[in-house]
Structure formats: C-alpha cells, structure tokens
C-alpha cells in the first residue's frame with residue numbers, strides 16, 4: 001500500500017489485504033499432519049506384520065506408496081494456504097499520478113497455429129478487441145504470430161485491418177465495454193441502442209462471410225485480392241510453401257504513423273508475422289513463436305510492456321492496461337516486477353461447469369496463495385510482462401547478441417517502418433529458424449525452452465531469478481477465452497500439460513530441490529504443479545486394489561470397531577471438506593465443486609496416467625511428442641451435448657479405456673460386497689471402508705455408466721471401448737482370484 005510521502009497524500013493505486021482464514025488453515029495443517037503420520041505408521045505396521053496372503057502384501061505396499069504420494073501432494077498444497085492475499089487496484093487514481101503522455105508503450109502478442117482448429121475469424125476478433133484498448137493509440141502495437149503459416153489467417157487480418165478503421169472509432173464514440181465485435185454483436189446491448197449500429201454490423205457480417213468463405217474453400221482466390229500491394233503480399237505463398245517449410249513472412253498491415261481510421265484518428269500498429277520454418281530446425285512451439293515476436297517487436301517498437309495472448313483470449317475490458325499501470329507505476333510494487341497475471345476465464349461454460357474448465361483452484365485459489373509469496377505462476381495468456389525481465393535477473397542484465405534487441409534500445413520513431421527497408425530486413429533475419437543457434441534465447445533470455453508448458457517453466461525460472469509477479473483479478477473479467485467442450489479435447493490438453501510438467505520435474509531445475517532451495521515456500525508451490533501428474537498413481541491404486549480385494553473377500557482397511565477407521569474417515573473428509581470449503585468461499589457452488597473433483601479423478605485415471613507413460617517412453621528414447629493444439633471449433637451436436645451437461649465420449653480415445661475399466665470394476669465389486677453383506681457372512685466386518693470407497697467412485701462414475709448403457713446420442717461411449725474395458729476388467733478379476741485363492 002502506498003503511504004504518505006513528504007506530507008502530501010498520494011492517492012493509493014493499489015492495496016493488499018491478507019485473507020482471514022489463514023490462521024485456521026495453519027491450525028488445521030498441524031492437526032492434519034499428525035493424522036498423516038498416524039496413518040503412515042499404521043501402514044508400515046501392517047506391512048511388517050507378516051501376512052500369509054501375497055495379495056494382501058502387494059496391496060499393503062501399493063497403499064503405502066500411494067499414501068506417501070498423497071501426503072507429499074498434500075504437503076505441497078500447504079504452500080498456497082500459508083499467506084493468501086487479496087489485491088485491489090484503483091485505475092481512477094492513475095491520472096493523478098501519471099499523465100497519459102508518460103504511459104509506457106504496449107506491444108501485444110497474439111499466437112495462432114492452425115486455421116482449422118483456431119478459426120481465423122476468432123483470432124481477428126481477439127486482435128480487434130485489444131486494438132480497441134483505451135490506451136494512447138500511438139503507444140499500442142499488435143503482433144500476430146501465425147505458426148500455421150496460413151494465407152487464410154493472413155487474409156483474415158487484411159480484412160480486419162480494413163474493418164478496424166470503422167470499428168475503433170465506433171467503440172470510442174459509444175464508449176463500449178465490449179470491444180470484441182463478435183461478442184458485441186451477439187449481445188443484447190448491440191441491438192437496441194445505436195442507430196449506426198446496423199451499418200457497422202453489416203460491415204462485420206460482410207467481413208465474416210468473406211473470411212469464412214475463404215477458409216471453407218481453403219484458398220484465397222483472385223477475386224479476394226484487390227490491388228497490387230495485396231497481390232505482392234500473397235505472392236509469398238508460392239507452390240512449395242507448406243506450414244512446415246517456408247520462409248519468414250512479415251507484413252505491416254497498419255502503421256500508426258500513417259494509417260488513420262475514418263474519423264482521422266491514428267490507428268495502432270498491426271503486424272503479421274509467420275516465422276521461418278524448416279523440418280531440420282527445432283520448432284519450439286509457442287515458446288519459439290513468442291521469442292520471434294519478442295525480437296521482431298524489439299526492432300519495430302520495443303515497448304517496455306508486453307502482453308501475451310492466446311488466439312482465443314479476447315479482451316473483455318478496455319481499461320485493463322490501466323489496471324496494470326496501477327502496479328507498474330507504483331514505486332512500492334514496481335521493483336523486481338516481472339509480470340502482472342490475469343486469471344484465464346472462459347465464455348459459454350455450461351451451468352455446472354461439467355469439465356471443471358473454470359479451474360478455480362489453478363487460476364484463483366492458488367493464485368491468491370502464491371500472490372502472498374512471490375506472485376502467481378505464468379499461465380501463458382493474459383500476462384503483462386516488463387520486457388526487461390526477459391533479459392536476465394533484476395540485478396544482472398543479459399545483453400542480446402545485437403544492440404537492436406536490447407530492452408533499452410530506442411527505436412527511431414521518425415523513420416516509419418514502411419520507409420525503412422533495413423528495419424524490415426533485420427526483422428526477417430531475427431525471425432529466421434536458425435537465428436537462435438549459439439545464442440542465449442530460450443535458455444537465459446526470453447521464453448524458456450525445454451517444456452511443453454513453456455508458460456509454467458518460464459514463470460518458474462523468472463521467480464527463481466528473483467523476479468516477482470502480481471495477480472490482478474478485477475470484478476469484470478479482463479479476458480475471456482474458449483474452453484474445451486469435449487472430453488477428448490480436455491484429456492489431450494491435460495495430457496500435454498502432464499508431459500510438460502514432468503519435463504520440469506525431472507529437469508535440473510526440479511522445484512523440489514532447486515526451487516525450494518532458492519525460494520522456500522514458493523518452490524514448494526511450484527513442486528505441487530510439477531508433480532501434478534503423479535496423482536494418478538494413488539488414484540489408480542485406490543480405484544482398483546481395494547475393490548479387487550473386496551471381491552476376493554479380503555479386508556485391507558481397519559474394522560469399524562478399530563480407531564484406524566475414524567482416522568481414515570477424518571483424513572478423507574478433512575481433505576475433501578477443506579477443498580470444498582475453499583471452493584465455496586471463492587464463490588463456487590456445490591455442484592461445480594462436485595464436477596471439479598470428478599474431473600480430478602477422471603484425469604488421474606486417464607490423461608495423467610497416459611501423460612506419465614508417454615513421458616517415460618520419450619525419456620527412454622522410444623517416442624517423441626509435440627504440441628497438440630486444442631481445437632476451438634465446436635459442431636452443433638457437440639455443443640448440444642455440452643449444454644446438456646453430459647460427458648462427450650464421441651471421439652474414441654485409448655484414454656477412455658482405463659476410465660471405463662475403473663467404472664466396471666467398482667460396480668461389480670460394490671455389488672458383490674453388497675450381496676455378501678445382506679447374506680450376512682461373518683468375516684466381513686472389515687469391508688465397510690472398501691464398500692464406501694467403491695460406492696464413492698461409483699457415484700463419480702455415474703455419467704460413465706450412462707454413457708455405456710443408457711445413451712444413444714453421438715457422445716455415448718464407443719462400443720469398442722466398452723468391450724475392451726469389460727475384457728480388461730475380467731482379466732483383472734481373474735488375476736486377483738488366482739493370486740488370492742491359489743494357496
């Protein structure tokens with residue numbers, strides 16, 4: 001908080017406030033830790049008391065391993081609970097402290113990679129929404145990176161540049177809050193108020209039709225090209241131009257020194273960049289794309305502030321940069337500030353958020369916790385970076401190989417880009433696919449290479465270097481993006497994350513060792529994420545072993561009469577209860593929480609398991625993996641299934657199999673146990689906990705049963721998957737019976 005300075009009151013730009021339940025969290029942590037130790041003691045004890053049944057021995061060992069992992073994961077979550085804070089910022093006070101003339105320039109980076117998974121029209125809407133920021137136009141530049149190297153995307157941007165000349169003054173004139181044209185025209189506010197609205201809406205529609213037509217036909221026909229300048233631009237897409245092999249394309253579509261909108265106002269810069277590709281040079285995915293944008297923008301504008309956005313994350317509030325300035329211009333928060341991170345929010349989520357796309361824990365609860373330490377981790381999109389922080393630690397600046405890329409380099413504004421062939425050719429040079437060889441890009445400079453979650457990895461290394469970040473979470477969401485709406489998309493996305501996180505966990509910067517040594521609690525928080533996927537080990541164990549034992553009539557948990565029974569109940573209810581409470585206190589509903597914990601289970605049974613396996617195969621040199629872009633297109637059938645809140649199994653995936661096996665095994669074991677109970681056999685006093693567990697998983701698997709037997713729509717479980725799963729479940733039972741009854 002800003003205090004008084006030399007007698008005059010400076011209005012506060014931001015405040016922080018600790019969250020009140022912290023003390024309770026700490027007390028609970030102590031109690032829960034004791035309970036964990038009691039449990040582990042009990043586990044070791046059962047292991048050492050010799051049992052004659054080998055199944056019991058194997059099960060006891062697996063349970064010990066699982067409980068150790070669960071305990072470690074629980075320990076890492078405490079990092080988020082020790083010092084959570086809430087922040088608020090006051091953009092209204094900004095003008096009293098800094099004049100707009102002194103605002104830093106802002107470069108916005110938008111990444112896209114595939115015109116068929118990421119419709120160009122959406123990317124264009126994202127770009128338009130930030131071009132219309134309430135920010136001095138001459139300080140604003142938008143750079144688009146197209147890893148798809150697609151003439152279709154380029155065409156869309158050419159059209160967008162023309163449309164922007166009408167759209168930007170329209171937003172200004174009516175001071176719209178919603179500056180993403182598509183969102184604006186589909187909201188009710190557009191239909192009523194403004195007379196000239198129908199005119200601009202028609203312009204938007206005509207752009208939309210043109211762009212969609214071009215995308216559908218797969219090529220930019222001659223009839224779409226007007227004028228020599230455009231023809232020249234498209235001449236880069238020659239016959240041997242493919243997305244994996246092509247030269248650099250850089251086109252300055254709008255330039256602030258020369259292009260004006262229809263009211264005579266200057267427009268922001270808009271630059272299209274598709275970096276050079278070659279099959280023999282490493283691709284580096286989004287990290288590579290962002291580093292190219294960092295260099296190209298350094299040469300053209302070199303703004304000290306950089307906003308990174310995924311192509312689907314459009315602005316929902318034109319004042320967002322001013323909120324960021326509340327931190328960047330405050331001497332109390334400015335030192336060592338690397339980035340201001342906004343949460344990812346998603347439009348069009350189903351009522352109870354069936355896929356847990358809200359990520360309340362990831363983007364809100366844990367962010368608040370980290371903000372009290374060194375700040376939230378970076379999540380790839382919706383982050384305003386101080387450019388300087390991407391060039392070495394706060395104390396030692398790492399100089400790039402050429403002076404034009406230096407964060408303090410001043411671009412000669414008198415010479416517009418279109419009049420400076422030298423500038424353009426240098427920009428092409430630094431976007432080359434071999435440019436980074438023998439440089440520090442990706443290791444010490446820019447976005448870091450080596451993980452499929454380059455955002456997490458880069459944020460982590462920045463924090464290790466001594467930078468901090470700030471979590472900004474205004475009431476009106478700053479950005480809205482698209483969340484996956486089918487199960488297979490969700491699982492593939494999480495599988496990629498799982499692999500990327502494991503890459504960090506087993507790198508030489510492992511958060512458990514390196515991270516905790518350099519940053520203490522903050523390292524622990526990072527460790528929580530890097531080991532995220534190994535949650536699948538205890539989940540797999542608890543979803544299968546007690547159930548197989550149950551069907552064999554073997555009791556592995558304490559009896560109701562034993563004190564251990566209560567210990568188990570406490571551990572289970574304590575963890576779930578605290579999790580649910582955190583969720584509800586941050587504005588969630590019970591139904592959303594239930595779906596959230598279900599998705600956690602499903603992930604453990606599918607993508608985290610498969611991600612871990614894929615990572616192992618890659619480490620052994622058997623296979624390789626790439627960045628599988630999440631589709632942002634939904635067909636009508638899919639969106640219908642989504643809005644009805646049913647899991648969509650429509651596109652078959654091997655990841656469904658383990659999930660289906662778990663569903664089947666829990667069903668049969670529960671039914672078997674239930675039968676035994678009503679038949680009243682004497683020695684099943686130890687089975688109730690196993691019954692409860694199987695029952696709980698069955699409850700979670702309800703949508704899976706529905707998808708296997710009841711549903712007839714396109715999203716039902718593929719029959720093939722059900723058959724394979726049934727066969728595997730049968731094999732598991734056969735093996736379990738064989739082991740336990742063979743003696």
Ligand SMILES: O=c1ccn([C@@H]2O[C@H](COP(=O)(O)OP(=O)(O)O[C@H]3O[C@H](CO)[C@@H](O)[C@H](O)[C@H]3O)[C@@H](O)[C@H]2O)c(=O)[nH]1
Nearest residue numbers: 111112113147285286289310311379380381452453629630
């Ligand atoms: O080779 C590539 C691959 C992807 N992208 C872009 O990266 C962004 C994120 O891709 P997406 O498929 O949407 O992945 P998500 O899993 O939804 O993204 C999350 O996870 C990523 C790391 O795995 C982060 O980069 C993202 O910022 C974060 O939102 C998109 O704009 C893509 O166009 C590229 O530019 N080049």
Ligand SMILES: [Mn+2]
Nearest residue numbers: 310312482630
């Ligand atoms: Mn995405």
